[in-house]
Amino acid sequence: MRFSLQREVLLKPLAQVVNVVERRQTLPVLANLLVRVRDGQLALTGTDLEVEMVARTGVEDAQPGETTIPARKLFEIVRALPDGSRVSVQQAGEKVSVQAGRSRFSLASLPANDFPAIDEVDASETFHVPESALKELIERTAFAMAQQDVRYYLNGLLFDLRESALRCVATDGHRLALCESGLESGPQPGRRQIIVPRKGVQELQRLLEGGDRILELELGKGHLRVKRDDVTFTSKLIDGRFPDYEAVIPIGADREVKVDREALRAALQRASILSNEKYRGVRIEVSPGLLRISAHNPEQEEAQEELEAETSVDGLAIGFNVNYLLDALGALRDEFVLLQLRDANSSALVRGAASAQARHVVMPLRL
Structure with a gap:
């Protein structure tokens, strides 16, 4: 087996498959990539027996064959080579040589027959x-x-x-x-x-x-x-x-609060600085035209934020884990978001004001 490629062309498929390979393996061959050259194409395969990734790229000046090469060592070598260098990989007995310019490396290999294959997918x-x-x-x-x-x-x-x-x-x-x-x-x-x-x-x-x-x-x-x-x-x-x-998505959460997503996210981030490090709780109070966020911690420190909001809800206060709210807001794309609430003991539905493509349900937190 032999092939030669530009460093950048080889690095991309290597980077795609190397993360699949676990650092600690039950079988030595699982630390390796299956490297196969056939019909002018290079295929690199990595697996941990649960996930398998096969990356392909075209090669010239190649000799067909297959072997397995230590995954992380090969990746680190190619990544460390100078930009624009041409990498030649060749099998020589039980070793694989990697050359680029004046750099030469000799890596141990294992037989390709030892490499496990994930069962064929019988697509239904x-x-x-x-x-x-x-x-x-x-x-x-x-x-x-x-x-x-x-x-x-x-x-x-x-x-x-x-x-x-x-x-x-x-x-x-x-x-x-x-x-x-x-x-x-x-x-x-x-x-x-x-x-x-x-x-x-x-x-x-x-x-x-x-x-x-x-x-x-x-x-x-x-x-x-x-x-x-x-x-x-x-x-x-x-x-x-x-x-x-x-069944978890709230039905009848008829108390709506419309608020600027980025403004709400920034206010929650600031309030979270003084929230309890263990429970990460923040209290949200809603009154007509206003949304108030407060947080406190065992050191008796306190944060308060107020935001303009489109709502007619009055006198509703509910606690949440601030990280869950921030994750939900970070996954939405709309300029404005809707918080759909029912009462202090019910989950909240968080979604974009213009689209229901993405929806997030957050359980309340007792503060």
């Missing part, structure tokens, strides 16, 4: 979505995923596939984020829900660049596969049932 549904839409869906919801929750089905992102739309939903039990986008081509009539684990979501989010390219998504019984012209991403799914999230 295939659909297409613009890359920018999928990127936005994940960015506007993934922050609400649980971390290491015993309810393992919350440690991931729900893909709720409908006939003409894809919804992404995440919740950690204290807040919920939902975003919806239309599909380029829908699946078979019906509905399908899958849960992509946290690491798969993070790697997919890192991979997506936006733009108008159309992605092909394949759903199998236990896998999701996302195909782009230069990359194929595969993730195992969480085998569990996501809670009925639609």
Whole structure:
């Protein structure tokens, strides 16, 4: 096996796959990338047995073959080489040589036959979505995923596939984020829900660049596969049932407050400085035309902010975790946001004033 590439051309696919490789592995070969040259194309594959990433790029002056090379060492070497240098990689017995200018490196390799392959995805549904839409869906919801929750089905992102739309939903039990986008081509009539684990979501989010390219998504019984012209991403799914999230979205929250999103976000950030470090609580009081934010901590320090707001609500006070509100506001795009409230013991619905594409539910906090 032999190939030669410009440093920058090789660095991009390397950067795409190296993050999938865990620093600590159960099998030595999992620390390596599968490097395959065939039909004028270089394919780099990294996996941790849960997530697999295959990045491809065209090569000239290449000799077909395959081997495995230590992932992080190869990435660090190529990244550290001077801009514009040409990198030559060649297999020589059980070693792989990497050369660029006057730099030479010899890396240990393992046989390609030892490299594990994720099971083939037997696609029961295939659909297409613009890359920018999928990127936005994940960015506007993934922050609400649980971390290491015993309810393992919350440690991931729900893909709720409908006939003409894809919804992404995440919740950690204290807040919920939902975003919806239309599909380029829908699946078979019906509905399908899958849960992509946290690491798969993070790697997919890192991979997506936006733009108008159309992605092909394949759903199998236990896998999701996302195909782009230069990359194929595969993730195992969480085998569990996501809670009925639609039952959590407040109905009858008829007390509306319309406020400038950026002004509210800045006021909450300032008030949070003096909030209790453990509970991160802020108190929101609403009266006609006015929204007041207050926070205090065990040191008897206090913060107060007042904002103009379009509302006729009077005498409503409710507590929230300020971080949850800030995350929700950061995921919205509208100039103005609506806070839809019911009473001090009910969840709040936070969404853009002009669009219901993204909705966020935040549980109240007793202060």
